[in-house]
Amino acid sequence: MGLSEVTVAQAEAAQRIAPIASVQNLYNLTDRSAEDLLDWSAEQGIGFIPWFPLATGQLTGQGSPLTELATQHGATPSQLALAWLLKRSPVMLPIPGTSSVAHLEDNLAGALLELTDDEFETLSKTGAAQPAA
Template sequence: MPTTTTSETTAAGSGTFQLGGDLPVTRLGFGAMRITGPGIWGPPANPNEARAVLRRAVDLGVNFIDTADSYGPHVSEELIAEALYPYPEGLVIATKGGLTRQGPNRWLPVARPAYLRQQVEMSLRRLRLERIDLYQLHRIDPDTPVEDSLGELRALQQEGKIRHIGLSEVNVAEVAHARTIVPIVSVQNRYNLAYRTAEELLDYASQENIGFIPWDPMATGKLAQPGSVLDSAAKDHHASPAQLALAWLLRRSPVVLPIPGTSSVTHLEENAAAAAITLTDEEFDNLAKLAS
């Protein structure tokens, strides 16, 4: 029987995952990149709405919020603290460092040890935290040995300023090498129903029980054209193609932690409703075939 979604569906329906074996998070999280200005630069057009989105996410059962020091830069982290501090028990805020900003939609990797240490300290201050539960290397810096970058994060972890360490935009070989330096509990790559180049990495993460955080999770591209398999399946579930794309990700592997982002409370509630969608085996397989 098709699942009917409602605006009151909570993220709890997506289940939980234990990051690092000891940090439970709702599998359907919230990505806080879009609560900034155009080009992920500067403040949002409506800061009050951005803060309302963050509060509503928590109301909807989300306990995993993903951000980065480069979102704004700094704007996303500051808004999170303004909206949610003092934080409710169990809320996990993941942030990232290692990308610098030169303007709207411009990003340059810098992961020198001294720079990463500075960014961790500044993120702690902006987020009003004593320890960051998940700190992710936003990009491997081609000009800095990864051993140096991760070695500094390991030192910060030993100092109690970071709980767990993750990586972003990496391949299997890079993750395997990183794990010889420091425990890695998550990877974050672009992955969605229409863009599946990270399949090998996802399979590796599933095998090793590493959290896989797909960014851009709701992209459907041409797959959602009227009359398509995705469009028809969405109508059967009284849902949107984007909601079905999220449901497909949640079904793809128990380590997948989608982080759909938005600056709208209405869209946030629609995203949360995807947690209530149950795909049949046939629907999952048919959707999986679309990208290929």
Template sequence: MTDTTTTSPTITIGDLTVHRLGFGSMQLTGPGVWGPPKDHDEAIRVLRRSVELGVDFIDTADSYGPYVAEELIAEALAPYPDGVVIATKAGLTRTGPNEWPPVGRPEYLRQEAIQSLRRLELDTIDLFQLHRIDEKVPLEDQVGEPKQLQDEGKIRHIGLSEVSVEQLQEAQKIATIVSVQNLYNLAKRDAEPLLDHAAEHGIAFIPWFPLATGGLAKEGGKLDELAKKHAASPSQLALAWLLHRSPVMVPIPGTSSVAHLEDNMRAADIALSADEVQELEQAV
């Protein structure tokens, strides 16, 4: 990998060591996370530039598009540079823009994992995450199928998305869980019990919606004044706070713009004092 400029610390997920400031691919798709991007060439540039900047953890899902984000990642990056970790998810189907019905049947999860392997042009998926728990399917089946895929060498590690501490503990009775991915950002901290549990047990915590899709970074917003005070953008400040919050935190800000990507990556250069952290948390 060349032109590695990120200064974010690293974390080991299972046996894979990556920088803690990653990239999420959801925003590379069309409106409602549906269909192709408005600017295909810019999406490809974003992915390639992210790796040039030192990003080595890229998060995606079969449902982004659907299938669009995985295909873009392969087009831009395959064959992948050494050390780049690709994480994908299955368990949500798509019936239209902004529609996400959960399906956790084992045969469906297997089908999607195998198709993700093909779309991503991988021999093994580094991190395969159950996108949502399907209440109609026993958890032992939903986690048991990825465990079987892991035993077959099709996936390397297993993660969960949008779960409680209790659900994580139940899943751990079935398979080794190396990561959890829940909604979490400076303005939305309901998942703090899960984050603290993950930190205690060395499980990576991947906050989705880390910038509230730009809501935390908007001009005139609650972070805007503080950001100017610290000579940073609001998004940089929000991401710096996430990195500071816990050593197991792996933010995955997404964007369809190279300029926004480069701005986000500078968050790793911001050191926050305890007073600044408190000021941020009180402001939002």
């Protein structure tokens, strides 16, 4: 079964009833309130689907680390946000919304970006410093 917007305790309770295939909670560069659930999901080998995965908010301003790194990679800030999610955990399954093939292709390009550990840490620190969306 899949669960949405649950705590670790709720997921553990559900797991005693039926196998869990995935959990889906709000999670992105600027809102990591589900960090403990993501870590639990990784320990359990359960897919984690972050909703609102591309929330970059104030991270995209001129001179921001996200914008600077995106420029260095020849990418968009959204692509970099997806790359950050994918590097964050092997159970991460982002599903960014789209309404066009061009937007889909743009999102897919984020999966091809490889962040260095230093770039990942820089984005992690920058995003954590932002107020939750």
